[in-house]
Amino acid sequence: MSSNQIGLQVKSGNTLGFIGNNIFLEGGTLTAREGRVELNSINDGLVNIFPDSSGWNFSFGSVSSFSNIDLSNRAFINANGNGNSSIHIQGKGVILTDGSVILIQNQGITPAGALSVTASEFLKINGSDPVARIAGSLRNESLSLGAGGDIKILVPKVILENGGQINTLTFGKAPGGNIFVNASDSVQLLGVSPLTPRLFSLIAAGAFGSGNAGNITLSTPKLVVKNGSAVTSSNFGSGQGGNVILNAANSIEVTGYAPVVFQPSTIASTTFNTGNAGSLTINTSTLIVQDGGTIDASTLSSGNSGSVTINASDSVTLSGKMATINNPSSVISSASTVPQVLQQLYRIPPIPSGESGDVTINTPSLSISNGGLVSVRNEGIGNAGNVNITTNRINIFNNGGGISATTAVGEGGDIKITSNIIQLSSGNISATAGQQGTSGNGGNIIINTHILTASNNSAITANAFEGRGGNIRINTQGLFISPKTQITTTSQRGIDGIVQINFQDRNPEQLKAQPEAIAQTPKIASVCPGRSGAVAGKFVIRGRESAPAELDDPLYNQAFLESSSIPVVENQPLTKTQSSTVEDTTQIVEAQGWVFDSNGQVTLVATKPNEVTPNSPLNSSSCSSVTPVSQLFPLVETSYSDD
Secondary structure (H helix, E strand, O other), X not given: OEOOOOEEEEOOOOEEEEEEOOEEEEOOXXXXXXOEEEEEEEEEEEXXXXXXXXXXXXXXXXXXXXXXXEEEOOOEEEEEEOOOOEEEEEEEEEEEEOOOEEEEEEOOOOOOOOEEEEEEEEXXXXXXXXXXXXXXXXXEEEOOOOOOXXXXXXXXXXXXXXXXXXXXXXXXXXXXXXXXXXXXEEEEEEXXXXXXXXXXXXXXXXXXXXXXXXXXXXXXXXXXXXXXXXXXXXXXXXXXXXXXXXXXXXXXXXXXXXXXXXXXXXXXEEEOOOOOOOOEEEEEEEEEEEOOOEEEEEEOOOOOOOOEEEEEEXXXXXXXXXXXXXXXXXXXXXXXXOOHHHHHHHOOOOOOOOOOOOEEEEOXXXXXXXXXXXXXXXXXXXXXXXXXXXXXXXXXXXXXXXXXXXXXXXXXXXXXXXXXXXXXXXXXXXXXXXXXXXXXXXXXXXXXXXXXXXXXXXXXXOOEOOOOOOOEEEEEOEEEEOOOOEEEOOEOOOOOOEEEEEEOXXXXXXXXXXXXXXXXXXXXXXXXXXXXXXXXXXXXXXOOOOOOOOOOOOOOOOOOOEXXXXXXXXXXXXXXXXXXXXXXXXXXXXXXXXXXXXXOOEEEEOOOOOOEOOXXXXXXXXXXXXXXXXXXXXXXXEXXXXX
């Protein structure tokens, strides 16, 4: 069938069916209002036909092989009406090109039926029409009170390229349909239309009214989203966004961006209005997000963003940025501000008020490099979510990539990391809150690890502006930090937080040396407050080996803890006192204060001295112009336990 003027239509409620060897629809139109459209391309075999309530039904149990179905030149298959419509396409390969569309549109109160595609080899949707700017697509829509139908795809391979799309949409009060893709080989989304760059390859479930968006479930060994393509659930109304569930047994790759419009390759769930966004769940062996690709659950308005959960049985890799505008490859849950032109286009408030969700990653290996980012972020007045990471090994290196939880006004999110080995090299772990005129508190950072190394200007921070700084707790067997690494919990105008390091499972025989170490002049001491009236924070070290006699001992590995507001100089050697024998019955007590010797060094003591106690204010007049590393924390609480 050819020519845009030619079409076939059956009476309402009937079946329009094609059975043949190779079906070509070049610019033609097929319509079955409130009925069913059947396209079945058979190469060899027997088709059984039997009547049903909508006309005729077909059975292909005796078919041994299928042939292709090819729709081109804006071919249009349409099953609209007041519900009950359905479309079934079956062949060897199903191909849509040049803006061809297969559509179910529900205009009534009765639920719509499904749009299903079954192919023995592939489904390929390639390109858009450059004149009409119509994307080649499969679409199932609800315009009124009737629920939208599902889209069901059962093929070995799905290829969407040059702007090909699969959509379920609701524009009214009814829920939108779900999208189910089961591809035994792969699902590939491969970029934007070269002639209409704003049309990008897409699998989407959207809601524009009060109805809820449908869910997206993809099951395949391999999922590729590249060059500006997207898998997304979007909510533009008061309904709830749908969930996105991706099951890829081997790998998921989200890479690159569209260079003309700077559209990143995306797996996303987004709300533009009062409804909440759906959640993102990714189950795979290997996840790769690179060159500006992003996995993002976000809100741009008053609805809350969804959560992101990643379960990768082998590894997760985040690497690189978009080359031109420097957007990082990221896994993020956010509440974000957008440019004014988008605020006007989508009626988005200038400042979002929704909460951002959590990010959870479970994998044996997490690698973040070249600016890659795992983040929860709130740029509006709401709170940030939490980051939870469980892994055997984390590597964060090169050019400031890292893990962050940030807010502009609300409460900072927490970061909890459980990993056998954590290596930072020019990497950051940060939970910060607030800006000038706001009082959000910094989030907390909890790290449980066997070994933590940090070098090359790495930082672990839980800072705030006017609110309280967050707390940092590190439970480890080995902590190795270079001189330029920072660990801070400061607040510019509020209360500083606490840094607590617990050394666990060490050699109990070294407990005998602890009282001597305490009796010496340890290199952590009082410091003058950097601003008038501020309340100082604490630095806590716990564990049997947590306070060796010298910072040069192997446990510390010449570690430094820097404050952004306090200059740091190299630690000076101390003269060791003669070792003495300590009986097993020696009781270890918590330091109650400290005293200064003639050289300005500090000794922790077990009884309260007259000079300074943990609860007494520090006299700024006694401060030197250069603060040694031993004076980085205003209050020092050193304790020992079997933790």
